[in-house]
Amino acid sequence: MLDVLLVGAEELENLGTRYLAAVLRQHGYSVELAPFSTANDMDAVVRQAQRIRPRLVGLSIIFQYRAPEFLALASELRRLLPETHITAGGHFPTFAASQLLRDYPALDSVVRGEGELTLLELVQKLDSPQDWPTVLGLSFRRDGQVVENPPRPLIADLDSLPFPARDTPPQHHLGIGFSPIVGSRGCYRDCAFCSIRSFYGASRGKVQRFRSVPNLVDEMEMLYHTFGVRFFIFNDDEWFPAGRGRLARVTALDSELKRRGLDVIMSIKCRADDVAEDLFRRLLDMGVVRAYVGVESGSDHSLQTLNKRTTVAQNRRALEVLHKVGMLADFGLIFFDPESTVEDIRANLDFFHDMAGEGQAPLSFGRMEVYAGTPILDRLRREGRLTGNYLAWNYTIPDPRVEMLFRLMIATMRHRHYDNDGLAKQCSIAYYELMMYRYLLGEQADPALSEQLRRIVARVNNHSLAMLEEMFDFTLHENIYDANRVNDQAAAWASRVNLFDLQVQAKLLDWKAQVARGVQMET
Amino acid sequence: MAPWNKLPKDLQKAILTLIVLYGSTSVSCRLGPVICDPPPPPSVTPMICDPPPPPTTAPKPTATPTVTPMICDPPPPPSVTPMICDPPPPPPSGGESRPDSQDRLPLAEIRAVDIVWEDGLTFGAETPWPGARYRWSASGGTLSASGERVVWQPPAEPGRYLLQVVADWGQAGLAVDALTLVVEKDGSVTIC
Numbered sequence: 001m002l003d004v005l006l007v008g009a010e011e012l013e014n015l016g017t018r019y020l021a022a023v024l025r026q027h028g029y030s031v032e033l034a035p036f037s038t039a040n041d042m043d044a045v046v047r048q049a050q051r052i053r054p055r056l057v058g059l060s061i062i063f064q065y066r067a068p069e070f071l072a073l074a075s076e077l078r079r080l081l082p083e084t085h086i087t088a089g090g091h092f093p094t095f096a097a098s099q100l101l102r103d104y105p106a107l108d109s110v111v112r113g114e115g116e117l118t119l120l121e122l123v124q125k126l127d128s129p130q131d132w133p134t135v136l137g138l139s140f141r142r143d144g145q146v147v148e149n150p151p152r153p154l155i156a157d158l159d160s161l162p163f164p165a166r167d168t169p170p171q172h173h174l175g176i177g178f179s180p181i182v183g184s185r186g187c188y189r190d191c192a193f194c195s196i197r198s199f200y201g202a203s204r205g206k207v208q209r210f211r212s213v214p215n216l217v218d219e220m221e222m223l224y225h226t227f228g229v230r231f232f233i234f235n236d237d238e239w240f241p242a243g244r245g246r247l248a249r250v251t252a253l254d255s256e257l258k259r260r261g262l263d264v265i266m267s268i269k270c271r272a273d274d275v276a277e278d279l280f281r282r283l284l285d286m287g288v289v290r291a292y293v294g295v296e297s298g299s300d301h302s303l304q305t306l307n308k309r310t311t312v313a314q315n316r317r318a319l320e321v322l323h324k325v326g327m328l329a330d331f332g333l334i335f336f337d338p339e340s341t342v343e344d345i346r347a348n349l350d351f352f353h354d355m356a357g358e359g360q361a362p363l364s365f366g367r368m369e370v371y372a373g374t375p376i377l378d379r380l381r382r383e384g385r386l387t388g389n390y391l392a393w394n395y396t397i398p399d400p401r402v403e404m405l406f407r408l409m410i411a412t413m414r415h416r417h418y419d420n421d422g423l424a425k426q427c428s429i430a431y432y433e434l435m436m437y438r439y440l441l442g443e444q445a446d447p448a449l450s451e452q453l454r455r456i457v458a459r460v461n462n463h464s465l466a467m468l469e470e471m472f473d474f475t476l477h478e479n480i481y482d483a484n485r486v487n488d489q490a491a492a493w494a495s496r497v498n499l500f501d502l503q504v505q506a507k508l509l510d511w512k513a514q515v516a517r518g519v520q521m522e523t
Numbered sequence: 524m525a526p527w528n529k530l531p532k533d534l535q536k537a538i539l540t541l542i543v544l545y546g547s548t549s550v551s552c553r554l555g556p557v558i559c560d561p562p563p564p565p566s567v568t569p570m571i572c573d574p575p576p577p578p579t580t581a582p583k584p585t586a587t588p589t590v591t592p593m594i595c596d597p598p599p600p601p602s603v604t605p606m607i608c609d610p611p612p613p614p615p616s617g618g619e620s621r622p623d624s625q626d627r628l629p630l631a632e633i634r635a636v637d638i639v640w641e642d643g644l645t646f647g648a649e650t651p652w653p654g655a656r657y658r659w660s661a662s663g664g665t666l667s668a669s670g671e672r673v674v675w676q677p678p679a680e681p682g683r684y685l686l687q688v689v690a691d692w693g694q695a696g697l698a699v700d701a702l703t704l705v706v707e708k709d710g711s712v713t714i715c
Contacts, residue, residue: 400628407630411697483629483694490630491658491689494699499662502685502703 002052003029004123007045007073008060010035012171012180015235016060016090016115018164023116026162029123033167039069046076054084056123058111061090064371067391071104078106085126089115091195094202095372097139099390101146109140113203114185116161118152137203154205158185159215163222170227174519176436178231179223184210187238189271191296192307193334195373196237210241213252217260224262231436232266239268247279254286265289265439272310275318281325289435290328293318297334298351299344305337306368307375312351319355328431331355332364336406338380340397345405345472352465359458362427363465365417367406370395401475408471408486412493413464416501423501424464426508427457437515441522449514456507463500467493629694636690636698640714644675648688650698655690663706677706683715 004024006017014033021031032052034045049057057077059070074086089111093100097110109132111118118137125131132140137152155161170179186208190197200207223229240246257264267290268283275293283291295315297303303310322329335348348365356363370377370386370393380386380395388394397403417424434453438445474480474489636650648657648671659668662685663678675686687701703715 404628404630407628407633410633411630411699415699415701481627481629486629487691487693487697490697491691491699494689495660495687498685498687498699498701502662502683505703506683 002032002054004031004056004058005034005049005052005054006031006058006060007034007036007070009037009062009066010168011037012233013164013166013168014060015164015180015182016062017058018166019161020058020060020089020115020119021165021167022162023120024123025165027120027124031165033165036070036073039072042069042073042076045073046080049077049084050080053081055126056085056087057081058115058119059086059088059093060115061088061092064092065369065392067092067096071100071106074104074106085109085122087111087119087122089119091199092372094199095195096390098146098148101139101141109138112137112139112148113151113199114155117155151203154186154200154203154207154209156205156209158209158211163219166223166227170223170229172228174433174436174440174516175523176231176440177223177227177229178233178436179227179229180233180235181216181219181223182211182236183216183234183239184208184236184241188242189238189309190307190375191309192305192376192379193337193368193371193374195371198373198375208238208241210249213249213256217253217256217262220257220264221260221262224264230264230439232264234266234268236269239270240274246274250279250282250286254282257286263287265435267292267435269294272315272318275321277321277325280321280327284325284327288327289439290330290431291322292330293322295319295331295333297337297344297348298355299347302334302337302340302344302348305339306334312347315351316355319360323360328361328435329355330361330364330428330431332366334368335365335409336367336397336402338368338376338385338395338397340402341399342401342476345402349465349468349472352461356461357458357465359454359456359461362424362431362457363417363461364424364428369393400480404475404480404486405468405472408475408490408493409468411490412471413467413497416460416464416497423460423504423508426505427460430508430511431457433512433515437519440519444522446518449511449518452511452514456504456511460504463497467497630696631694632696634690634692634696634698636688636700638686638688638700638702641672644677644712645672646675646686646702647672648690648700650690652690652692652696655692658689658691660687660689661685661704675704677704677710677712679710681706681708 004021006020008014008017010033017033021033024031032048032054034048035041036045059074061067061070070088074088077084077086085108086106087109088100088107093110094112097112100107100110109122111122114137118135121135122132122138125135129142132138132142133147133149136149139146139148141147170177172178186200186206187194187196188208197207220229220232223232241249264287266288268288269292272293272295275291280288280291293315295310295318296306296308298312298315300312303312319329319331333348333352335345337344352363352365368376370380372390377386377393380393385395386393387396397406416422419425430453434450437449471493478485480486634650634652636648636655639647639649641647648655655671657668657671659666659673661675663680663682664684665676667674667676673686673688677684682705684704684706685701686704687699690698705713705715707713
């Protein structure tokens, strides 16, 4: 019998379950990981659980929209393994612990907040439930009532954690290993749509914490030499510390990478107000080839709704700096939020035209969703604007024209922009391929391939923008309450999108083949 | 080619696995519409979600003499805003609702439809919502459609063709799905 089975999405390596596994193994417990990336993985997870009959199953629920699948899995595991303790952790269970334990008897407990030490203590005390009230950060059921223990203080020293258990070798593409990694936890801001601040803020301790640079580079060096990883994808909540700490951290990381002779490329995530030209030139020099900038909106009104504490001018400046220094400036817009107006939509369209119209990055946009633990959830609840339930809250946008545009966008552009094999996602992947190609070939890289990709992405972006403009115009000037008219128009737009994508997909495939040939010739 | 329900279970499973691993759109809905409910709208929460990762390598497709669910593209990458399978019905408690002042707007619900390969060149439209009116179209070849089922007659000209279905529920919603069908020089067809 194994001690623990940890279940989570495995798109890239799931660092959440890997940190948990590393800590448990450090204390002598046996652990297996089970990938549960879609509902279709359920049978495999159940079979694995039946084979190893773990004492505890931990469900790592990162994204709220997948909670129902995890809860269905919990029910099935409960039925087949009645003696096994089933617990859940992650952002959503942390905020919905009492409701989940009330509504889903398959769950025995919820690990709230940072999970490593709470899960360890739960496993240590698994056979003595009388001791569970002493496990900080744990919620559990006793005599039919939900007991919520006080929160556990945050882990002050992230270096005290072992490296995540890399049970599966990192993925490779074009001969390059790539791997996710984190150098910090938490964020120094408090955006209305984001649960990171609340997730860590419920516990005592500093919300944003950093691994020391030597500790971080130790892990990078291990991955570099052991697994051939050359591309590090930083998944920090926010890569930079606030204020002057930014330069100090970058300088230290730069020196450490150089000292150890690690020639790598990196992708980071940051806020628009982190971006400064000198800093990002230096980052580019040390291998940061992509920055995902959380600009979120091209409208100052929306930025206020989102409590982003930045301005459109800052957003524009940040992306322009990245374009100027030659780093891929990726970003997404929360195109719709609970207060979106016609003016906000116009501003977002203008922002997209200016910042992505030349194919600088693939378009990424959507509606602000209401997640557990976010300030916007509290606000909309106070205002009586929520529909649905705690598994999937919903709302409508007050201006019917804007609400209609959102509905049209989903009906017509869903495949292109939200499916895994949609053209927008393929464009995004192509940019990753370009970064790898450039890394591999260095000065031998053919600049024509970069230009070709930029043109393809520009075509896709401008087509999406043209469609959005048409739909926007429709909502402003046509009878949006005429279902026949709306549906006929939506079907026609969807057809145009799909036919366009058919043509451009072929060009993208050609481009990928050229990249593969270029790499093959070089190597 | 044998009808789907005459295929051995193991073969059915292997094909479904292929579709799951490498299939195009809305894989989980293809496999069992009963488990899929109205999908959530997409969201952009970039600072919490991860960026799309680099691509992974996929096995090269091989030429196929008949229509099989072979794949031309690499397997799909992870998604930060997955739209594939969706929340089940609400739990028994904890709900809130209020009258929606915009109930009269069309496209009232976000719905989904999926084209599924049935047999030979026959395709079906699958959706958990009853009462749809289906409109099929193709960018080449000819179609003979009857409601939720269509038979595609490929053109002689090799190339990439689009098969599309629009499912229309009137006021309640509308959903669209499309497949790419590749006609090879030898006349064989591959579904992407």
